[in-house]
Amino acid sequence: MKTKKNWLIALIFVLIISMLSACGSSEKTGGKESKDTLSAIKKRGKLVVGVKYDTNLFGYKDPSSGKVEGFDIDIAKALAKKIFGDEKKLELKEVTSKTRVQMLKNGDIDAIIATMTITPERKKEVNFSDVYFKAGQSLLVKKGSTIKGIDDIKKGTKVLAVKGSTSVQNIKEKAPEAQVLEFENYAEAFTALKAGKGEALTTDNSILYGMADQDPNYTLVGEPFTDEPYGIALNKGDDKFTKYVNDFIKEIQDSGEYDKIKSKWIKEQ
Amino acid sequence: MLDFTILTNNLDTYLQGFGNTLKASLLALIFSFILGVIIAVMRISPMKVLKAAGTAFVEFVRNIPLILILFIFYYGLPSLGMELSGFQAGTIALSIYTAAFIAEAIRAGILSVDKGQMEAGRSSGLTYIQTMRYIILPQAIKIVIPPLGNQFINLVKNSSILGVVAGLDLMYFGDSISSATYVVFDVYIFVAVFYLILTIPLSLFVGYLERRLAVSG
Numbered sequence: 001m002k003t004k005k006n007w008l009i010a011l012i013f014v015l016i017i018s019m020l021s022a023c024g025s026s027e028k029t030g031g032k033e034s035k036d037t038l039s040a041i042k043k044r045g046k047l048v049v050g051v052k053y054d055t056n057l058f059g060y061k062d063p064s065s066g067k068v069e070g071f072d073i074d075i076a077k078a079l080a081k082k083i084f085g086d087e088k089k090l091e092l093k094e095v096t097s098k099t100r101v102q103m104l105k106n107g108d109i110d111a112i113i114a115t116m117t118i119t120p121e122r123k124k125e126v127n128f129s130d131v132y133f134k135a136g137q138s139l140l141v142k143k144g145s146t147i148k149g150i151d152d153i154k155k156g157t158k159v160l161a162v163k164g165s166t167s168v169q170n171i172k173e174k175a176p177e178a179q180v181l182e183f184e185n186y187a188e189a190f191t192a193l194k195a196g197k198g199e200a201l202t203t204d205n206s207i208l209y210g211m212a213d214q215d216p217n218y219t220l221v222g223e224p225f226t227d228e229p230y231g232i233a234l235n236k237g238d239d240k241f242t243k244y245v246n247d248f249i250k251e252i253q254d255s256g257e258y259d260k261i262k263s264k265w266i267k268e269q
Numbered sequence: 270m271l272d273f274t275i276l277t278n279n280l281d282t283y284l285q286g287f288g289n290t291l292k293a294s295l296l297a298l299i300f301s302f303i304l305g306v307i308i309a310v311m312r313i314s315p316m317k318v319l320k321a322a323g324t325a326f327v328e329f330v331r332n333i334p335l336i337l338i339l340f341i342f343y344y345g346l347p348s349l350g351m352e353l354s355g356f357q358a359g360t361i362a363l364s365i366y367t368a369a370f371i372a373e374a375i376r377a378g379i380l381s382v383d384k385g386q387m388e389a390g391r392s393s394g395l396t397y398i399q400t401m402r403y404i405i406l407p408q409a410i411k412i413v414i415p416p417l418g419n420q421f422i423n424l425v426k427n428s429s430i431l432g433v434v435a436g437l438d439l440m441y442f443g444d445s446i447s448s449a450t451y452v453v454f455d456v457y458i459f460v461a462v463f464y465l466i467l468t469i470p471l472s473l474f475v476g477y478l479e480r481r482l483a484v485s486g
Contacts, residue, residue: 006472006473006476010469097448098444098447098448101451102453121451122451124451125451160435163444163445163448164444164447164448165448168445168448168449169449181355181435182435182441182444182445182448183433183434183435184433188433191344192343192344192434192435195343195344195347195348196347196352197343197347197355197435
């Protein structure tokens with residue numbers, strides 16, 4: 001009797017899984033429908049942007065003041081200003097490299113301005129604006145480390161990275177012998193580096209500068225070994241809003257506002 | 270429908286994660302059971318110091334989230350000069366966390382055996398340990414099997430915490446495959462199926478033990 005009951009439970013599990021997977025596929029088609037994001041933003045009266053909260057200099061929530069600040073935040077503010085003439089009509093939502101595409105697809109956010117590299121694979125999932133920041137992947141090590149660049153990464157060298165970021169794929173290509181350990185976010189990856197869980201931390205230099213800025217015992221080594229053009233990610237197929245955002249990027253670059261924002265945050269470049 | 274190419278293309282990765290999850294679960298199951306029995310015996314022992322130490326352990330471990338115990342072992346211990354990999358730190362944290370719940374289940378089982386049994390044992394000339402070993406524990410084990418089974422199933426599922434500290438388990442590789450393919454839902458459905466491969470037989474085995482012990486009494 002009991003055995004029968006157990007098998008029934010197993011059957012129910014399988015049923016639930018197949019039902020859920022059906023939901024999953026319908027969601028995917030929903031995301032692919034082209035939407036008019038700009039009208040939706042205007043109707044709502046505020047722009048909702050997904051930004052990082054853990055990336056010093058780009059999108060960082062100061063634990064003492066609770067304020068979210070950084071280069072990406074200022075770009076988001078400028079975009080809100082263009083749409084509404086008021087930079088306060090902006091809502092920031094925290095995203096991570098892992099969650100951001102799904103949140104955009106689900107309609108939780110209108111745009112991703114979160115140190116997001118434009119890649120051909122990602123272009124299949126989202127629309128990208130023109131490049132708004134050029135970064136390159138580099139290595140952060142403890143000062144005095146024997147690693148001076150990507151060529152010093154040998155078999156068994158532990159390299160730390162963040163889940164869901166392009167840096168994981170890049171390091172696996174450029175240094176296939178490295179043992180890559182992936183963490184949830186930059187804070188945890190940096191803590192792991194400090195705790196000696198790996199010899200180097202790899203991601204975009206723009207983010208690494210922010211870490212080196214926080215702890216002078218750590219430094220960037222070697223030339224950047226990839227090009228990481230950052231773009232603003234928008235709903236797939238919404239070409240109207242994409243053009244609007246491209247015009248916006250050109251406007252702030254021409255007006256000098258872009259340089260002002262950049263020099264405010266990025267000093268090493 | 271489910272995209273099975275996700276599974277076939279990444280089968281090696283899934284299996285590596287599955288192997289590590291299985292290994293971490295088995296190790297943690299053994300450690301947590303041994304530690305849990307010791308703590309339970311401490312908690313019901315007549316010696317006040319042991320009792321206090323056992324209670325302190327259970328109350329401390331049971332009342333903080335597993336992820337914090339893990340962070341203590343992974344990020345905290347290196348400052349004391351102890352280097353643990355994500356897998357090691359995860360397995361230890363899992364063992365300690367589960368031990369607290371196992372200790373409580375066993376303690377409850379022992380206490381539910383009628384007091385008269387201990388008194389009868391002691392007055393027939395058996396020592397405290399002998400009474401425990403031959404009279405109390407055989408009765409307690411039957412009561413303890415179902416809650417213990419629940420704890421072991423929880424343990425397997427909780428092992429997904431390893432993924433947070435690069436413990437190379439199923440969840441870690443699930444995240445990794447998902448990042449590389451940009452597929453979220455299907456990737457994790459297969460992760461769930463691999464967990465079921467571990468938990469359903471475990472759950473059936475616990476049910477079998479329950480029936481076996483019920484007739485042997």
